[in-house]
Amino acid sequence: MATANKRNTKRQDYKKMHEGIELDVEVFDNSIKHEPVITTNTSGGASLEPEDTQMSHNKETHENGDLATSKEEDEEMRLIEQAIEAADAEKQEILKTRKKEELRAQLRRKQLEVKQLKEEDCHKIRKVLIVGDSIVKHLPHIEGDTNLSFRGATIGKLQHLFDQKVISLTNVEFLILHVGTNNISNNWSVRDMQSILTNLLAIVRKKSK
Structure with missing residues (x-):
């Protein structure tokens, strides 16, 4: 009778021990899934954040960085377009100035030709x-x-x-x-x-x- 009780006691201890091991494993697994991440707050102290919160923060930071980069590229393109327009306007002004000079030179040549013809008529002696x-x-x-x-x-x-x-x-x-x-x-x-x-x-x- 004493031997039977002893065996039952051993079985119960073994069962408790086995259940305790499983409990420890489950608690360990949960601790891995929700293991806090140590970060530094603005005051310089350490704080704990869940991993999914950090991932969300990193995603938001990345999106903000992409948005800032996109705005910088748009601004750069706008400045380039303005520079192109200014260069084109300057080119047109230079071409207009050259055209004016060509017309003035052509006018001077025509005026000289007319003057020479008039002088020839004046000096021509008709017999x-x-x-x-x-x-x-x-x-x-x-x-x-x-x-x-x-x-x-x-x-x-x-x-x-x-x-x-x-x-x-x-x-x-x-x-x-x-x-x-x-x-x-x-x-x-x-x-x-x-x-x-x-x-x-x-x-x-x-x-x-």
């Missing part, structure tokens, strides 16, 4: 020959003009002078004839004067070639 009776000698002298006056000259006389090359048309650009006054004073008819004047002009054209 003009004036032939006629005594009235021609009273004409004022003009540079480049030559007056040949023949006292009492009629249309027929001038025709003879041109035909005999007494009057030369070499290097003459313009010819002015003043004749017919003496024919009228000699009672020539208009019809006769017209006929002989036509012959005079024909000779002049022939000699001027």
Whole structure:
């Protein structure tokens, strides 16, 4: 009887011991899952935070860092775009200034060409020959003009002078004839004067070639 009680007691002790081991293991596992993390607070002391709280804090810090980085990149892009716009505006201003200088130079060249043409016209001497009776000698002298006056000259006389090359048309650009006054004073008819004047002009054209 005493032996049976002793065995029962041993069994109960073994059971308690086994249950105690399992309890210790379970408590140990739970302590691992909820093991506090030691951090330093702002006052410099140590504090304990659960691991999931630290992970949440780290995630929030990371997100804040990403947000700050994104804002910095946006600001940098904005500054670059402003710099590009400023450079483009400066380029357009330079091109406009160059265009103005080119136009001014072109205007100066055109003005110089016009001035030279005007000077050429002013200095160009036109060779003009004036032939006629005594009235021609009273004409004022003009540079480049030559007056040949023949006292009492009629249309027929001038025709003879041109035909005999007494009057030369070499290097003459313009010819002015003043004749017919003496024919009228000699009672020539208009019809006769017209006929002989036509012959005079024909000779002049022939000699001027």
